[in-house]
Each structure stands twice: as structure tokens, then as C-alpha cells.
Amino acid sequence: xxxxxxxxxxxxxxxxxxxxxxxxxxxxxxxxxxxxxxxxxxxxxxxxxxxxxxxxxxxxxxxxxxxxxxxxxxxxxxxxxxxxxxxxxxxxxxxxxxxxxxxxxxxxxxxxxxxxxxxxxxxxxxxxxxxxxxxxxxxxxxxxxxxxxxxxxxxxxxxxxxxxxxxxxxxxxxxxxxxxxxxxxxxxxxxxxxxxxxxxxxxxxxxxxxxxxxxxxxxxxxxxxxxxxxxxxxxxxxxxxxxxxxxxxxxxxxxxxxxxxxxxxxxxxxxxxxx
Amino acid sequence: xxxxxxxxxxxxxxxxxxxxxxxxxxxxxxxxxxxxxxxxxxxxxxxxxxxxxxxxxxxxxxxxxxxxxxxxxxxxxxxxxxxxxxxxxxxxxxxxxxxxxxxxxxxxxxxxxxxxxxxxxxxxxxxxxxxxxxxxxxxxxxxxxxxxxxxxxxxxxxxxxxxxxxxxxxxxxxxxxxxxxxxxxxxxxxxxxxxxxxxxxxxxxxxxxxxxxxxxxxxxxxxxxxxxxxxxxxxxxxxxxxxxxxxxxxxxxxxxxxxxxxxxxxxxxxxxxxxxxxxxxxxxxxxxxxxxxxxxxxxxxxxxxxxxxxxx
Numbered sequence: 408x409x410x411x412x413x414x415x416x417x418x419x420x421x422x423x424x425x426x427x428x429x430x431x432x433x434x435x436x437x438x439x440x441x442x443x444x445x446x447x448x449x450x451x452x453x454x455x456x457x458x459x460x461x462x463x464x465x466x467x468x469x470x471x472x473x474x475x476x477x478x479x480x481x482x483x484x485x486x487x488x489x490x491x492x493x494x495x496x497x498x499x500x501x502x503x504x505x506x507x508x509x510x511x512x513x514x515x516x517x518x519x520x521x522x523x524x525x526x527x528x529x530x531x532x533x534x535x536x537x538x539x540x541x542x543x544x545x546x547x548x549x550x551x552x553x554x555x556x557x558x559x560x561x562x563x564x565x566x567x568x569x570x571x572x573x574x575x576x577x578x579x580x581x582x583x584x585x586x587x588x589x590x591x592x593x594x595x596x597x598x599x600x601x602x603x604x605x606x607x608x609x610x611x612x613x614x615x616x617x618x619x620x621x622x623x624x625x626x627x628x629x630x631x632x633x634x635x636x637x638x639x640x641x642x643x644x645x646x647x648x649x650x651x652x653x654x655x656x657x658x659x660x661x662x663x664x665x666x667x668x669x670x671x672x673x674x675x676x677x678x679x680x681x682x
Numbered sequence: 683x684x685x686x687x688x689x690x691x692x693x694x695x696x697x698x699x700x701x702x703x704x705x706x707x708x709x710x711x712x713x714x715x716x717x718x719x720x721x722x723x724x725x726x727x728x729x730x731x732x733x734x735x736x737x738x739x740x741x742x743x744x745x746x747x748x749x750x751x752x753x754x755x756x757x758x759x760x761x762x763x764x765x766x767x768x769x770x771x772x773x774x775x776x777x778x779x780x781x782x783x784x785x786x787x788x789x790x791x792x793x794x795x796x797x798x799x800x801x802x803x804x805x806x807x808x809x810x811x812x813x814x815x816x817x818x819x820x821x822x823x824x825x826x827x828x829x830x831x832x833x834x835x836x837x838x839x840x841x842x843x844x845x846x847x848x849x850x851x852x853x854x855x856x857x858x859x860x861x862x863x864x865x866x867x868x869x870x871x872x873x874x875x876x877x878x879x880x881x882x883x884x885x886x887x888x889x890x891x892x893x894x895x896x897x898x899x900x901x902x903x904x905x906x907x908x909x910x911x912x913x914x915x916x917x918x919x920x921x922x923x924x925x926x927x928x929x930x931x932x933x934x935x936x937x938x939x940x941x942x943x944x945x946x947x948x949x950x951x952x953x954x955x956x957x958x959x960x961x962x963x964x965x966x967x968x969x970x971x972x973x974x975x976x977x978x979x980x981x982x983x984x985x986x987x988x989x990x991x992x993x994x
Contacts, residue, residue: 504826
């Protein structure tokens with residue numbers, strides 16, 4: 408049997424396992440879906456309420472809603488990818504299967520590819536449902552939006568978030584007890600500096616410097632240009648290439664860091680301990 | 683005629699070569715552990731606190747030893763042994779004697795601090811992937827995705843070893859029904875199964891990849907007598923009919939006596955005896971009855987405890 412077929416089957420193993428886990432934990436997935444929808448709607452309603460809060464009638468409530476809807480959806484998608492990937496070790500520590508998976512004759516890149524493919528597909532599905540509910544709720548007009556451009560931005564952003572996720576997945580490997588919780592720090596900082604619900608220009612200067620290094624900043628700006636202004640896809644390139652570049656650097660770097668962490672865990676006996 | 687003769691000679695030669703190859707294969711080693719050493723733990727408190735402790739200890743030198751709570755533990759202490767292909771090799775030892783660490787080192791889940799371990803000629807550190815293709819492991823805790831069914835769990839495990847789905851599904855049903863699982867249990871969540879049943883699924887998971895070396899870390903611990911016998915029968919069959927080399931750790935002395943061709947008794951990370959069960963029994967003398975493996979085990983591992991207590 409060729410190595411390629413072996414690696415393909417192993418990649419599929421992670422996708423199929425995750426699909427089975429979602430199926431078995433369907434009630435949890437439903438709860439998380441309702442929570443995510445409620446959360447996204449709550450943020451988006453801020454746009455509707457701005458006119459009343461500020462008392463300024465010049466505020467374009469519809470525009471603001473769409474601005475926030477894009478922020479919340481893009482963020483939901485990117486953070487979902489991040490959490491699925493960082494959970495590659497966390498979920499196995501929880502179940503106690505980590506030693507069996509890491510003992511299997513598969514390359515770590517295959518392992519990550521399986522988890523990543525699943526992460527992207529599931530996050531798309533998850534976000535699409537939130538999108539449908541949000542569009543229905545706010546009666547959003549997207550007739551002028553460049554949907555294709557928005558999708559390209561999201562896909563480019565996926566690449567960089569995969570890299571960040573692979574790096575983040577090292578934490579549960581190194582810290583069996585609290586590693587999974589530590590990954591929240593990464594996502595919290597990215598949320599703060601990337602302009603998810605506000606333009607990065609409102610941030611203090613030192614945080615704006617951090618925003619330059621966040622792939623989400625480019626994804627959000629590009630997606631907003633595509634969906635709010637209908638900017639053509641080719642004009643989104645200044646926002647696409649930085650996130651692609653970050654992905655191209657972050658994925659191999661993440662895999663390398665993961666390799667080092669795995670070696671450290673095997674040297675110190677941290678694989679065995681379940682968090 | 684000549685051609686027939688030549689063919690016959692070639693056949694004979696190849697048969698002889700095959701026999702020789704088989705003989706060599708039987709004689710050659712499945713595992714070579716050479717001076718393997720593994721220790722765990724480092725001082726949990728920071729350097730400045732440790733320095734302060736040393737200083738305080740010096741100031742109040744009242745004869746007490748410095749605190750040893752975080753002293754590194756030597757789990758495997760320069761252990762060397764060989765396991766032949768097709769052998770069932772037992773490792774016996776008290777809790778914490780380093781049996782599971784030894785298995786994890788062979789299974790590529792831990793890296794030795796020094797020494798080397800080879801599995802079928804492949805180094806477990808430098809050629810981990812090649813080793814992983816040839817081995818599988820059953821541990822004392824049946825580790826599974828609890829919400830998933832045995833079928834889903836085993837399918838996942840099998841695909842990681844490059845096995846095809848359709849064939850695996852058929853094999854899962856075959857193996858599990860043979861191990862005594864009802865068909866409906868195969869599709870129910872693992873969390874609904876008893877520990878014994880889960881352990882059988884763990885054994886099935888290991889069998890699916892057809893390992894040449896099977897590492898069994900207390901596979902029958904916690905099983906009822908019937909399940910224990912069923913598992914032991916599978917182990918014996920794997921070894922006798924498929925030539926699978928098996929490294930078995932157990933606390934069940936009768937099981938070790940019946941299954942293992944040779945046994946190593948380990949204590950505090952060191953091998954204190956290694957021989958066939960029969961030869962091990964000659965190491966100690968008992969008045970009135972023939973010593974059992976348990977007598978040998980207690981004698982070789984218990985004496986030391988008494989000695990340490992006396993010294994303390």
C-alpha cells in the first residue's frame with residue numbers, strides 16, 4: 408500500500424472521528440449553536456441601538472449592523488477553526504486516547520491536515536447557519552456585496568488561523584492540566600487587537616502595532632470592503648497577501664514547534680497525564 | 683529432464699533458504715533493550731527556594747536529611763534484555779517498579795535518557811515510525827472516546843494504521859463477537875459498557891493492525907475470570923498461530939506462569955531475575971511445597987522492602 412493512500416486514510420480518520428463526535432455530542436453542539444447565534448445577534452443589535460443610545464440621528468444603523476454582523480461572523484468562523492485545531496490534543500487528553508493516536512504510524516502533518524480540514528468544513532457549516540439566522544433577523548440587504556470576494560478573504564484567513572491554531576495546540580501538550588484553557592489567551596488578544604467590532608484606529612498606538620501582526624485584522628478589513636462596499640476581488644489583494652504570507656510562515660512554524668513540544672512531552676512523560 | 687531437475691534444485695534451494703530464513707527469523711530478536719535508563723521529575727520549587735532550603739538545612743543541621751519530595755525518580759535503571767521473535771515475554775514487578783515505563787519506551791511514547799531500544803532492528807528513537815508500524819499496545823486503562831461506539835473507535839484506530847474502512851468494519855464485527863461481545867454492543871457508546879468489555883475492545887483495536895509485536899500492559903487487570911480466560915486464549919492464539927511476539931506485564935502470577943516463555947522480574951527499575959518460569963522457581967527453596975511464581979516474586983521483590991525498612 409502506498410504511503411499516500413495510508414496518509415489519506417489517516418487524514419480521513421480524524422475527519423470521520425470528529426464527525427462521529429459531533430453526532431454523539433449533538434445536544435452540546437445544539438447548545439453551542441444557540442449560544443453563538445444569541446451572541447452574534449446581541450452584538451449586532453448594538454448597531455440598531457446606536458441611534459437611540461447616542462441620540463444622533465446621523466448614525467446609519469443599517470450600516471452599523473452589517474459592520475458588526477461581518478465582525479461577529481468572521482470572528483465566529485476564525486475562532487471556530489482555531490479551537491478545533493487547538494483541541495487536537497486537548498480532546499484526546501480529556502478522553503485519554505492521546506497515547507494511542509501519537510503512537511500510530513502517521514506523520515504529524517497528516518494528523519494536523521485531518522483536523523484542519525474538518526475544522527474548516529465544520530466552521531463553514533457552523534458560520535453559515537449563524538449567517539442565515541442573522542440575515543433573516545435583520546433583513547440585511549447584501550445585493551451590492553461582493554460575496555465571492557468575502558469568501559476568498561475568509562479562505563485566505565483560514566490558512567493563517569490554521570497556523571496560529573497549530574501553535575496553540577502545543578499548550579495542551581505541554582501543560583496537561585490547564586493547557587486547553589491557556590489557548591483562550593491567544594484568541595482573547597486577537598479579538599482585542601484585530602478590529603472585530605471596531606476599527607483598529609480607535610486602539611491605543613501600542614495595540615495598533617499588535618493589530619498589524621494579527622491575520623484577523625486583514626481578513627476583517629478585506630471582508631468588510633467586499634461585503635459593505637462591494638470592492639472587487641482583485642482590489643482585495645493588499646489584504647489577501649499578508650494573511651496568506653502569515654499562513655505560509657505560521658503553518659510550517661507551528662508544525663516545527665509542535666514537533667519540539669511532542670519530543671519534550673515524550674522526554675518528560677507528559678503524554679501519559681490526562682488533564 | 684534437466685530443466686525439471688534444475689527446477690527441483692531451485693525449489694529445494696529456495697525451500698532450504700526459506701527454512702534458514704525462517705529459522706533465523708525465529709532465532710533473531712524482536713526487542714533489544716540495551717542499558718535503557720529513564721528518570722522522571724525535577725524539583726518542583728524554583729531554584730531560589732531550593733537554595734534557601736539548602737541554606738536553612740545548613741543553618742539547622744540537626745541530622746535530618748534534606749527534603750526528598752521532589753527528588754527525581756529513576757523508573758528504568760540501566761535495563762538490558764532481549765526478547766526473541768515469537769516469544770511471550772513477561773515483565774513482573776510491584777506497582778511503580780517501572781514496567782509501564784518500559785512498555786512506553788518500547789512503544790515510542792517516551793524517550794530514554796540513555797541506552798538504546800531496538801524493535802525488529804529499528805531504533806525506537808531514530809526510527810520511531812518504522813517501529814510504530816510493527817507494534818500495538820493494550821494498556822491497563824482502556825482508553826477510548828467514551829461517547830463513540832466500539833465500531834467508531836476501532837474504525838478510527840484502524841484508519842490511522844492505513845486500513846481500509848469496509849474490510850475493517852467486517853473484521854471489527856468478527857473479532858468482537860469472537861471476544862464475546864453482543865452485536866448490538868458494537869454500535870452502542872463505549873460508556874455503556876463494563877470495564878471488561880471495554881478491555882476486550884482495546885484488545886480488538888490492537889489486533890486490527892496485525893502487529894508483529896504486541897505490548898500488553900496488564901491487559902487482564904479488573905476482568906472477571908471468564909473474560910480473563912478469553913483474553914488469555916486470544917493472547918495464546920496470536921502467539922501460536924500468527925507468531926506474534928508479545929511483551930506482557932501483569933500482576934497475575936498464574937497468568938504469567940501459564941502464558942510466558944520467559945519472565946523478567948523488575949524492582950525499582952532494575953531487573954532482579956530473568957529466566958523461564960520453571961527456572962525462576964528454582965531460585966528459592968520452600969520447605970514442604972514446590973515454590974510458586976508468587977513465592978519467587980515475593981522473595982525477590984519483598985526482601986528488598988524489608989531491607990529498606992530495616993535500614994530506615
